[in-house]
Amino acid sequence: MLDSISKLVQVLSVVVGVVISIWSLTTAQKSEAEARVKEAETRKLELAKPFLELRQKFYLEAVHAAAVLANPEVETEEDVDKARKRFRELYVAELSMVECPNVEASMVHLAQTIDKDLTKLTPAQSAALDLAHALRDTFVMSWEVAGTCPP
Helix, strand or coil: CHHHHHHHHHHHHHHHHHHHHHHHHHHHHHHHHHHHHHHHHHHHHHHHHHHHHHHHHHHHHHHHHHHHHHCHHHCCHHHHHHHHHHHHHHHHHHHHHCCCHHHHHHHHHHHHHHCHHHHCCCHHHHHHHHHHHHHHHHHHHHHCCHHHCCC
C-alpha cells in the first residue's frame, strides 16, 4: 500500500512538474509576444513622428489664421488679409496634405462661415488640393497614421 502511494505521489509530481513547465513556457511566450507588439507600435510612432510634427505645425497655423479671421473687428485689415491668404494656402495645399478628415470638414465649414469665396477654388487650386490629398493618402498608408485621427 505504501509502495502504491509512493508511486502515485511520484506520478503526480511528474504531472504537476510538466503542467508548471508548460504554464511557465506559455506565460513567457505571451510576455515576449506582448513586448514585440509594444516595440512594433513604438517603432511605428517613431516613423510617423515627422508626419505628426508637420501636422501639429500646420494645425497651429490654421488655428491662428482662424482666430484672426473669426475676430476681424479686433485685428488690423493687414492682419486679416494675411490670415485669409495663409488660411487659403493651408486649405488648398499644406494642411490638406496632413489633416484628418474631421479637420478637413471643419476647415470647409469655417471657410463657408467666414467667407464663402474661400471655398471657391480655381482649377489650379483644385488640382493642388487633389495633390495634397493624394499625398496624405500615401502618408497614411506608408506610415500607418490613420489611427492618429479620431473617428
